[in-house]
Amino acid sequence: MKQRNVVFCLFLIFFINVLSAQKSVLKRPNIIVFLVDDMGWQDCAVPFWVKKTSQNNRFHTPAMEQLAADGMKFTNAYANPVCTPSRVSMLTGVSAAVHHVVNWTSPFKNNNTDNLDDQMVSANWNMNGLSNVPNIPFTYQATTFPSILKAAGYFTVHVGKAHWGSSGTPGSNPYNLGFVVNISGQAAGHPQSYLGEENYGNIPMKPTIQAVTDLQEYYGSTTFLTDALTKEALKSLDAPIEQGQPFFLHLSHYAVHTPIQADIRFRNRYLDMGLDTIEANYASLIEGMDKSLGDVMHYLKKKQVDENTIIIFLSDNGGLSLGGKGARGNNSHVQNLPLKAGKGSVYEGGIRIPFIVKWPGVCKKASATDAPIIVDDLFPTILAMAGIKKYSTLQTLNGKNIIPLIQQPSIFKERTLIWHYPIKWIDKDGPGINFHSAIRKGDWKMVYNMRNGKTALYHLKEDIGELNDLSAGYPQRLKELKTSMSDSLRKWKSPMPVFKATNKLVPMPDEL
């Protein structure tokens, strides 16, 4: 009888192990990346600077405040100056200087979106974006983290703006990039219209390349795009939650990209404040986005999965700071103060983004860190959150797992980050805009203007507005950053522009 007991015990242990393995699978956290388009660092009530600004006081974003109160703020978080580079970096864990998708991709294949220039030929870049398969011209082939999550059993959902690649290439299709469900994700970089009344741009005989797909249910209604995408996103989560399958949701809002149309649910507050129409519209886009975040949080609570769901909130580049028709106000480059410039620039206004992580039981409530992080970090971080330790990728990651920061916010302080934007984004140069690169190490940052061959050195902690060039006083520090940037760009074969007059490549900063 004794022997039999041992056999029973062994069986029992075996079965308990099998079951608990299955149970632990069920316990893997759900992960939501809540990505906002073109949202500036100051465009919310949550202060990411050392003090509240007038911008923080302008915006009504209670859900973001709740998220910050529940989680951790990253006050030195970065993206790239424009969207596609950031989106590709996020999905691949690789710097734009490495993947060479340095500008936004056109909805059309082989269509270079760079502006022409009298003086320079733009760098040769991967103008068709990201690809999951080889031999697609002008694309960067890589393994995406959603494909790893999917293979590990996650229900992976993309909703909203994709903009990873041009039509006619695999990267335009989120189903090729690791998503089980795709709603409204395509090659376009902005919506034709935010309005249900305008069918989100799907009007026969009107231009439709930017028309938003998959939302016919809301045509002719007053449902604002931000709300329609939120509704569809939450609908898609019902099945995995019921199945006990962990999910990854990439809720990627078209808001707050141009066209700056009013989300009339929220605009009156801002008109009453005395804002002009365009700024009131912009603020209403922000608040509509915040309402979406609140709806997501409410849904998670209602479904009783909020305690097992991580939310990562971020923007894909700095806030638009161009004034004039179709843009914001009469003045340019002031919308992100105290940061310099905005979208398209390698100055802080173009690359510094709001970033919050809520991870119940792990992130301390209302905590913050000023350690520098970047969108490339999401790849290893999210896989670590999902408990996936072993995986292989075609590419070598630049991103780092930021989870250790949660326990020890001081690490990463001396980390080096590089931005590389060697093309002409807009017709008229602006501060840090068109043919620029930048490097940050610790609190020091160097900006390189390729057109005039000038570099400038700033100390971000002392001078967040990048107003005082300290090159003269810190020649050694400057040299170190020049060398570091040059070494990296050479190693990564980062594309450089060519001077038309000489037909020579722009020199690396250490060759100046």
Next chain:
Amino acid sequence: MKQRNVVFCLFLIFFINVLSAQKSVLKRPNIIVFLVDDMGWQDCAVPFWVKKTSQNNRFHTPAMEQLAADGMKFTNAYANPVCTPSRVSMLTGVSAAVHHVVNWTSPFKNNNTDNLDDQMVSANWNMNGLSNVPNIPFTYQATTFPSILKAAGYFTVHVGKAHWGSSGTPGSNPYNLGFVVNISGQAAGHPQSYLGEENYGNIPMKPTIQAVTDLQEYYGSTTFLTDALTKEALKSLDAPIEQGQPFFLHLSHYAVHTPIQADIRFRNRYLDMGLDTIEANYASLIEGMDKSLGDVMHYLKKKQVDENTIIIFLSDNGGLSLGGKGARGNNSHVQNLPLKAGKGSVYEGGIRIPFIVKWPGVCKKASATDAPIIVDDLFPTILAMAGIKKYSTLQTLNGKNIIPLIQQPSIFKERTLIWHYPIKWIDKDGPGINFHSAIRKGDWKMVYNMRNGKTALYHLKEDIGELNDLSAGYPQRLKELKTSMSDSLRKWKSPMPVFKATNKLVPMPDEL
């Protein structure tokens, strides 16, 4: 010690039960509905009549032949005269005379697609289609079988033509109808273009309401729509197969609906046969669809799930039999011979469809039945196939589980089926087209022409072409069918047209 043994035993039994319950869940069959649009009963190499016709000899459809060799042919299978009624009947298990979506739905809300008539006002029907929620004007609210499959743990995928409801209503969105994944399903009833070179109709500044969504990857390529949909469908199955989750795939081709564009992969064969361009194009659409079926079967085998996957092949109505510009040939109503008329008609040419079921281990290979079945039957049949016995629906089903037929092909012989198409489909009346109803009981069929108040009686077994009106010889049979049709239409509150001259409803046949 003895007591402990008992405890161990009980634990063991409990755990084994838990595990085997999970295993049995994994063993549920996958189910594919392979739906073709507007394919006629004779438009393939597989004969559904008692002998092969010249049409059967025309078409090269090896995959369909393989499917028929592997499974069971239903030679008396029916749909409705046009697409949306059939699609709603399939998803709800309810007759069109009951759900009142008697015509095809417009891509636009509240847009009646009926043709105007001098003599009659079309019946009042649910012109916005199907809905999953109440209080949507002009819709039929019902529980769909994919939503029951989804709740039971199936991974439910819709790919291709949806056409269950108009934009601006929930029925335009397959995510509301029980699908976990939707690719290219929308309110439109046909594609703007089958050609990748034409972006499937997504050309800025051209009409786009029928442009096919979600296929940007193939823009500018030579990928024919049928092939692009197949590729996307199979891609979507990778995840559930890897997860061991049973799937339901509704692969709903736009082919072979107009525009009758050439699938150039296959056209030469038919030009070489001497067919004119339009008929060669049509045949190439058929063969492209067959290639898709072959690709699906190949994929299932490669993934080693073919033995556990049921395939149900069918069309949504009879073949188009209108001649002239944009249609088929110079003559009308001859394309489905020996059947009378075609799409839009309540004669057999409009409603009889190819129908094959492959169910490995259950359906006898190369078997057939002539028992009458109809698309409404898919609802209870598919749920029975999935082993789902208990479910509740808002609606009372008209459809029957056809699985018993597989064992006992003779049952259902005396079944009554009713078709109700009380509106004006096309401008010019044709045989059985515009303001008609029909009833079949056993081998007898009565056709009711509402415009002239005439009925006709046919014996389908003797006269599949519905050429000989036997009313005079079988008054009792005629009376019985008139009563049966009238009782049903009254019970179902089926909408009837109104005579403009008298402002009176068209009488029921028993009131003539």
